Amino acid sequence: MNVGKLIERLLQLIPVLLGVSVIVFVMMLVTPGDPVEIMLGDQHVTEEQEQALRHDMGLDLPPHERFFKFLSNAMTGDFGLSYYHRQPVTEVIASRLPATIELSLAALIFALLVSIPLGVLAAVRKNSILDRISTVTSLFGVSMPGFWFGILLILFFAVNLRWLPVSGRAGFSSEVEPITHLLLIDSLLRGRVDAFWDALKHIILPAITLGLPMASILMRVTRASMLDVLNCDYITFAEAKGLRKSQILIKHALRNALIPTVTVAALQTGSLLGGNMVVETVFGWPGLGRLVVESIFVRNYPLIQAAVLFYAVTYVMLNFLADILYTVLNPKVRL
Amino acid sequence: MGHNVLEITDLRTCFDTRDGLVTAVEGVTLSLARQESLGVVGESGSGKSVTFASVMGLIKAPGFITGGSIRFNGRELVGLDADEYRQLRGKEIAMTMQDALTALNPAYTVSDQIIEALMAHDETLSGPRRARRRQAREKALEMMRLVGIPAAETRLDDYPHQFSGGMRQRIMIAIALACKPTLLIADEPTTALDVTIQAQVLDLIAEIRERLGMSVVLITHDLGVVAEHCDRVAVMYAGQVVECGPTAEVIANPLHPYTQGLIASIPRMSDLRRRIKPILGTVPSLIDLPTQCRFMDRCDRARSRCRSLIEMRDMDGGRQVRCAMAEADDG
Amino acid sequence: MTDATADNGRVVQPETIFRRNMRNFLSSKLSVFFLFVTLGFLVMAIFAPWIAPHDPNEPDLFRRLIPPVWMEGGDWSYPLGCDALGRDILSRIIYGTRVSIFIGVVVILIATTIGVLAGLAAGYLRGWVDGVLSRLVDILLGFPYLIFAIALIAMTGPGLHNIVLAMAYREWVMPFRVVRGETLAVAGADYVEAARAIGASRSNIMLREILPNILSPVLVVSTVRMAHVIILEASLSFLGLGVQPPTASWGSMVADGRSFMLNEWWLSTFPGIAILILVLSINVVSQGLRDAFDPRFHD
Numbered sequence: 001m002n003v004g005k006l007i008e009r010l011l012q013l014i015p016v017l018l019g020v021s022v023i024v025f026v027m028m029l030v031t032p033g034d035p036v037e038i039m040l041g042d043q044h045v046t047e048e049q050e051q052a053l054r055h056d057m058g059l060d061l062p063p064h065e066r067f068f069k070f071l072s073n074a075m076t077g078d079f080g081l082s083y084y085h086r087q088p089v090t091e092v093i094a095s096r097l098p099a100t101i102e103l104s105l106a107a108l109i110f111a112l113l114v115s116i117p118l119g120v121l122a123a124v125r126k127n128s129i130l131d132r133i134s135t136v137t138s139l140f141g142v143s144m145p146g147f148w149f150g151i152l153l154i155l156f157f158a159v160n161l162r163w164l165p166v167s168g169r170a171g172f173s174s175e176v177e178p179i180t181h182l183l184l185i186d187s188l189l190r191g192r193v194d195a196f197w198d199a200l201k202h203i204i205l206p207a208i209t210l211g212l213p214m215a216s217i218l219m220r221v222t223r224a225s226m227l228d229v230l231n232c233d234y235i236t237f238a239e240a241k242g243l244r245k246s247q248i249l250i251k252h253a254l255r256n257a258l259i260p261t262v263t264v265a266a267l268q269t270g271s272l273l274g275g276n277m278v279v280e281t282v283f284g285w286p287g288l289g290r291l292v293v294e295s296i297f298v299r300n301y302p303l304i305q306a307a308v309l310f311y312a313v314t315y316v317m318l319n320f321l322a323d324i325l326y327t328v329l330n331p332k333v334r335l
Numbered sequence: 336m337g338h339n340v341l342e343i344t345d346l347r348t349c350f351d352t353r354d355g356l357v358t359a360v361e362g363v364t365l366s367l368a369r370q371e372s373l374g375v376v377g378e379s380g381s382g383k384s385v386t387f388a389s390v391m392g393l394i395k396a397p398g399f400i401t402g403g404s405i406r407f408n409g410r411e412l413v414g415l416d417a418d419e420y421r422q423l424r425g426k427e428i429a430m431t432m433q434d435a436l437t438a439l440n441p442a443y444t445v446s447d448q449i450i451e452a453l454m455a456h457d458e459t460l461s462g463p464r465r466a467r468r469r470q471a472r473e474k475a476l477e478m479m480r481l482v483g484i485p486a487a488e489t490r491l492d493d494y495p496h497q498f499s500g501g502m503r504q505r506i507m508i509a510i511a512l513a514c515k516p517t518l519l520i521a522d523e524p525t526t527a528l529d530v531t532i533q534a535q536v537l538d539l540i541a542e543i544r545e546r547l548g549m550s551v552v553l554i555t556h557d558l559g560v561v562a563e564h565c566d567r568v569a570v571m572y573a574g575q576v577v578e579c580g581p582t583a584e585v586i587a588n589p590l591h592p593y594t595q596g597l598i599a600s601i602p603r604m605s606d607l608r609r610r611i612k613p614i615l616g617t618v619p620s621l622i623d624l625p626t627q628c629r630f631m632d633r634c635d636r637a638r639s640r641c642r643s644l645i646e647m648r649d650m651d652g653g654r655q656v657r658c659a660m661a662e663a664d665d666g
Numbered sequence: 667m668t669d670a671t672a673d674n675g676r677v678v679q680p681e682t683i684f685r686r687n688m689r690n691f692l693s694s695k696l697s698v699f700f701l702f703v704t705l706g707f708l709v710m711a712i713f714a715p716w717i718a719p720h721d722p723n724e725p726d727l728f729r730r731l732i733p734p735v736w737m738e739g740g741d742w743s744y745p746l747g748c749d750a751l752g753r754d755i756l757s758r759i760i761y762g763t764r765v766s767i768f769i770g771v772v773v774i775l776i777a778t779t780i781g782v783l784a785g786l787a788a789g790y791l792r793g794w795v796d797g798v799l800s801r802l803v804d805i806l807l808g809f810p811y812l813i814f815a816i817a818l819i820a821m822t823g824p825g826l827h828n829i830v831l832a833m834a835y836r837e838w839v840m841p842f843r844v845v846r847g848e849t850l851a852v853a854g855a856d857y858v859e860a861a862r863a864i865g866a867s868r869s870n871i872m873l874r875e876i877l878p879n880i881l882s883p884v885l886v887v888s889t890v891r892m893a894h895v896i897i898l899e900a901s902l903s904f905l906g907l908g909v910q911p912p913t914a915s916w917g918s919m920v921a922d923g924r925s926f927m928l929n930e931w932w933l934s935t936f937p938g939i940a941i942l943i944l945v946l947s948i949n950v951v952s953q954g955l956r957d958a959f960d961p962r963f964h965d
Contacts, residue, residue: 011963014805015801015804015805016805016808017808019801019802019804019805019808020805020809021748021809022808023806026816027817027818027821028821030821031821032821032823033819038929105920108859118717139946139950139953140697140946142893142943142949143893143897143943143945143949144945145897145900145901145904145917145920145938145945146901147900147901147917147920147921148920148934148937148938148942149938151920151938152935152938154927155927155931159927159928161752172955198696201763250684252671271810271811272943273810274810274813274814275812276810277812277813277816277905278812278901278904278905281904282924283907285926286894290817292813293816293907295820296816296819296820296907299820301820304817304820307813308809308814308817311809311810311813312808312809312810312813315809315810316808316809319807319808
C-alpha cells in the first residue's frame with residue numbers, strides 16, 4: 001500500500017464526512033421546539049436575557065452561517081453545553097466513552113475468539129454434526145433480539161446462578177486509579193488482580209450479548225471463505241508438495257480465508273456501535289449509548305447531535321480501516 | 336517389470352455424486368519405465384487427471400479408489416496411510432498443475448513456497464530450524480536458477496502475481512522439483528500459456544528430466560505436445576485407456592477410431608486445404624454405463640460385437656488397443 | 667434436461683430462471699416449513715381481532731400477573747398469563763404481530779421500490795445520476811443504522827408513521843446497491859442490446875428487460891432486510907422510542923416485563939420468543955431463497 005493511494009482514499013472521505021455533518025445539522029434544524037426554551041426549562045428570565053442567550057448560541061444567524069459555525073466548532077470539539085448536565089457536551093461524551101470502548105472491544109474479542117475457530121472447523125468438517133450445530137446457532141445468533149437475549153442471560157447467570165453481577169460496570173474495581181480508563185487494562189497495569197476479576201465479571205454478559213450477532217455473522221463468513229479457499233488449486237498444490245495437514249490448514253488456507261473475515265469484522269465493529277445503545281440500556285452500562293438514549297427523553301439535543309456525529313465519524317473511519325485492512329492483507333491488490 | 340517406476344493396474348476411481356455413482360476411471364492399466372516420459376491424452380472428463388490424482392493420493396470424498404493397484408517403485412500406494420503418503424508426495428512423486436497463478440498461494444513469496452517444500456522433505460538440511468531454513472533458501476535460489484528465472488536472487492521475495500505467466504509456471508516447476516523426485520506428473524503444463532512460452536516450458540521439463548534422470552507423465556489434451564516430448568502415449572476416452580504405445584507409431588498409424596479422429600482433427604501446416612474432421616457426438620455420461628465399447632455411439636465402424644465387453648488387447652510393437660475392430664485395420 | 671438447454675441458450679427467458687429458482691426453493695422442506703410459519707404470523711396479524719381471546723389493552727387488576735397455564739395459579743383463559751396491568755399476554759402478542767409485520771412489510775416495500783428504481787437508474791443511465799445517488803448512499807452508509815433511526819425519531823418523536831420513515835430513509839440503500847450492481851452486470855447482455863436495437867425506450871428497457879432478470883437478488887435482499895427491520899423496530903420499542911403505549915408491540919412488552927423478571931419471567935420471555943420465531947423464520951426463508959438462486963449451489 002503506497003502513501004499516495006492512502007492519501008487518495010483519505011481524501012475520498014472528505015465529501016462523505018461533510019455530507020454526514022450536513023445531515024446531522026439539518027436534523028437539528030428541523031427539530032421542533034426552540035432550543036433556548038428547552039434549555040431554560042422552567043427558569044424565568046427576561047426577554048433580553050433570552051435574546052442574549054440566543055445570540056450566544058448563534059441561533060439568530062441564517063442557516064448557512066450556523067452550519068459553518070457548527071462545522072468549525074465541531075472541528076475544535078466544541079458542541080456547546082449539554083442542556084442537562086450543564087457542562088460542555090464534549091466533556092460529557094468523553095466521560096462516557098471509555099466504558100463504551102471497553103465494552104465494544106470485549107464484544108469484538110469475544111466474537112473473533114468464537115467465530116474463527118468455529119468457522120474453520122465447520123468448513124473443514126463440512127456437513128458434520130458440528131457444522132450443522134454451528135450453522136443453526138449462528139442462525140439463532142442473528143435472529144435473537146439483543147435486548148431479550150441480554151435479559152435471558154441476566155436471568156440465568158446473574159439471578160438464578162448468581163455467578164455474575166446483574167448490571168453495571170464495576171464494583172470496587174472503579175477505585176483503581178485510571179490510566180487508560182479501560183478498567184480491565186488499568187486494573188492489570190496497577191497489579192490489582194481482584195479488581196480485574198471484578199471488571200471482567202461485569203463485562204462478560206454485556207460483551208456476549210453485544211458480540212453474539214457479530215460472532216454469528218463472522219462464523220458464517222469464515223466458514224464460507226474457508227470452504228472457498230479449501231477448493232483452491234493452491235491447497236491441492238500444497239497437498240501435492242506433501243506438507244502436513246496442519247500446515248496446509250493454518251498457513252495456506254486460514255491465512256487467505258481470514259481476509260474476508262477481518263474485513264467484515266472491521267465493518268461489523270461499526271454496527272456494534274448501534275447495538276451499544278440497546279445492550280448498555282439492558283445492563284445499565286454507563287457508556288455513550290445509554291447516554292444518548294437518556295438524552296432523547298430529556299430532549300438534550302446538543303448532546304444527541306454531537307453523539308450522532310461522533311458515531312458517524314467513527315463508523316466512516318472503521319469502514320475506511322476495513323478497506324485498508326483488506327488491501328494490506330491481500331498481496332494481490334497491494335499496490 | 337522390476338525397473339518400472341510406476342505400475343497402474345486395473346485402477347477404478349468413482350465419485351459418489353447427487354446424480355449417482357460416477358466411474359471416472361475404469362480399468363486403467365499403465366506403466367512407466369525409469370526416465371521415460373509418458374503422454375496421457377484425452378479431452379476433459381476422460382479421466383486422465385483423476386487417474387493421476389489417484390496416483391498422488393489426492394482423491395477426496397466424495398471420490399474413492401474402488402479397485403486396482405498403483406505400484407510406485409514396487410510399493411503399493413492404494414490404501415497407504417495418510418502420513419506415509421504425505422512423505423512420498425513432493426519428495427518422490429511431484430506434481431505441477433495447470434495454472435500456476437492459482438496453484439501458487441497469493442499470500443506468500445515464491446521463495447517461501449519453495450522453502451516449505453524443502454523443509455518438509457529434504458534430509459540433507461541439517462542443524463537447528465533457522466540454519467535449515469537458511470540452507471533451504473540457498474537451495475531455493477538454486478532451483479529458481481535451474482528453471483531459468485532471470486536475476487533469480489533479486490526475485491526470491493517477490494509474490495507470485497509479480498511474475499509473468501511463463502515465469503510463474505517455471506516457479507511451480509521449481510517447487511515440484513525442489514526435492515528431486517523420481518516421478519513428475521505435469522498436469523496440463525501448457526494450457527494456460529501462450530504458444531511461444533508453451534514450447535519453452537516443455538523444453539525446460541525435458542531438459543530437467545535428462546539432468547535429474549526422472550520419469551515424467553505429461554497430461555494434456557494436445558497430441559502435438561505429446562508428439563514432440565513423449566516416448567510413449569496413452570489415449571484416454573470416457574475413463575478408459577483406449578490406445579497405448581510408442582508415440583511415433585501411434586501417431587503414424589493410430590489403431591483406435593478415437594485416436595484416428597483425434598489426429599484427423601489436428602490442423603496441419605503442411606496441408607491447409609485438407610478439411611479438419613471433427614469427431615461427431617458427445618462423450619457418454621459416466622453413470623451406469625453398459626458393458627460395451629464406450630466410443631460406439633460416435634464410431635462409424637461400430638458393429639454388433641462392439642456391444643460386448645471390450646478388453647485392452649496387445650498388438651505388435653508393444654502397442655495396446657481397446658477396439659474390437661482393430662485387427663481388421665491391421666491387415 | 668430442459669433446464670440445462672435453457673441455460674445454454676444465449677438469450678435466456680427471464681421468467682424461466684425466476685420460476686426455476688422458485689421451484690428450487692420450494693423443493694427444500696425446511697424453507698417451505700418456515701415460509702408457512704412466516705405466513706402464519708401474517709395471518710395472525712391480519713386476523714388479530716378474531717384470533718385474540720381478549721382485548722389486548724383492557725387492564726384488569728384482578729388478573730394482575732397471572733402465570734402461564736402450566737404453572738400454579740394459571741388459568742386456561744389466559745394461556746400465557748397476564749402482565750402487570752392484568753392484560754392477557756397471548757392477546758397482546760397476537761396484536762403485537764401487527765406492529766412488527768406492518769413495519770417490516772411497509773418499510774421494505776418503500777425501501778425496495780425506491781431502491782430498485784434508483785438502482786436501475788444509477789446502473790443503467792450511469793453518468794451524473796449514478797454520481798449523485800452513489801454519493802448520497804455513501805453518506806447515508808456513514809451512519810450506523812440504529813443511531814440514524816434513533817436520531818430521526820429523537821427529532822420527529824415516536825409513533826408508527828415516524829418509525830417507518832426513520833427506517834425507510836436509510837433502508838433503501840440496501841436494495842439500491844444490489845440493483846445497481848446487478849444492472850451494471852446485465853446492461854451489456856444480448857437481450858438488452860436487442861431491445862435497444864429495436865428502439866425500446868430507456869424506461870422500457872429498465873423495467874421490462876433488466877428488472878425481471880434481477881428479481882432474484884432483490885427478493886433475497888428484501889427478505890433478509892425484513893428480518894433486520896423487525897429486530898430494529900423491536901429494539902426501538904424496547905428503548906421506548908417505538909410505537910407508544912398502550913398499543914402492544916413485542917419490544918415494549920419485553921421492556922415492560924423487565925422489572926418483573928425476578929419472579930414473573932413470563933412477561934418478557936414470551937414476546938421475546940415471538941420475535942425470535944418470526945425473525946428466525948424469515949431468515950431461514952431468505953437463506954433458502956439465496957441457496958435456490960445462487961447458481962454456485964447447483965454445481
